[in-house]
Amino acid sequence: MLSPSPHENVRGGNVFRDLSADDEEWQPTEIESLCMNCYQNGTTRMLLTKIPFFKEIIVSSFSCAHCSWSNTEIQSAGRIQDQGVCYTVRVKTKQDLNREVVKADCAITRIPELDFEIPPFTQKGSLSTIEGLLDRAVAGLEQDQPARRAAEPQVAEKIEEFIQKLKKLKDVEREFTLVIEDPSGNSFVENPLAPQKDEALTVTRFKRTAQQDEQLGIRPDVDQAEELAGNDLEAMRGEVLVFPTNCPECNAPASTNMKLVQIPHFKEVIIMATNCDSCGHRTNEVKSGGATEPLGTRITLHVTDASDMTRDVLKSETCSVLIPELEFELGMAALGGKFTTLEGLLQDIKDLTVSKNPFICGDSSSTDRVEKLKEFAEKIDKILAGEMKVHVVLDDAAGNSYMQNVYLSEDRTLRDKLIFLCAPECALI
Known part of the structure; x- marks a missing residue:
């Protein structure tokens, strides 16, 4: 008899389920465990769920009835992403402190202005805000201060001065930078201006080093796709x-x-x-399947009717998508590489910014943000129906993106409303 999958329970359901107040059968699992504060038995409650942008997670909460000590933790139960991610946030106002942040335990947190860094695997994963991250850092530094004052008063005094600097950051008297670098790619920082581009937030993807793979427990094997690329291409065609x-x-x-x-x-x-x-x-x-082009490519299409939705589009991982009329910009690697039609690309953009956005529902939502995203979805629907004329721009620094020219003949004498620009400023260094 086959045993159930680790992601399925004995009744055949999926263990990782969406949070729902209507699901009465799905309750947290309670486990009796030892309290590390008073060494009496306490209770650990575990909840296995799924949230957008963070895949499957395990939420655990411990409480002790004897000493009232409690602790919460979030662990990622999903797979490690293909690339790491780095979020850089310029905190200018107190409103920026309310940004939702998902921080994995392997992420590095930095504040360059204070030369402050939280190394990986020194804190547990958390779902919080920027203010919550600052409070957590202050609490960690204050934890051993009484012992330091008794053993090393000078060190304790310097740490106390630094703690006061961290606390002053919450007043936002001067803007500062928060950097979250996660080699697993499972961290996330909210864009409160979605679907518009957030000028204060920069998201970059990077390839992990061998040392980072080792820290994540990944054996640095040779990628199988690269091995296949070394084979004879003629033998691969048609297979x-x-x-x-x-x-x-x-x-x-x-x-x-x-x-x-x-x-x-x-x-x-x-x-x-x-x-x-x-x-x-x-x-x-x-x-x-080819090499990186020496110059980047910028493709601009003036969408005038619904027939433009049938154009074939190849969007590479290094390609950004812009719609100037909507003040919208989709960063590279946001949707990955896709070979679809213009209609499919716009539908994916709509799903990513509206349907799969976790911050437009529940306690994290606000009326202005929900209305703004609904208005954006309506404009996308008008573009799909050919009722709204816009420009769609594919900006690819690697030059590996493409949009079909439906009027292109074999002798290439007919022109289209596409504008191709090979821009030197888009060239990769």
């Missing part, structure tokens, strides 16, 4: 390659299909698709 992987949603064993495809008037790309038989999750991704 679908299959290699085993894990589902990004339920972590069950799955298979990824990969094929090399030639896009007319462009270049070769690698299309990868994963389909999970356990939970039904489907995902697809596009990788460039």
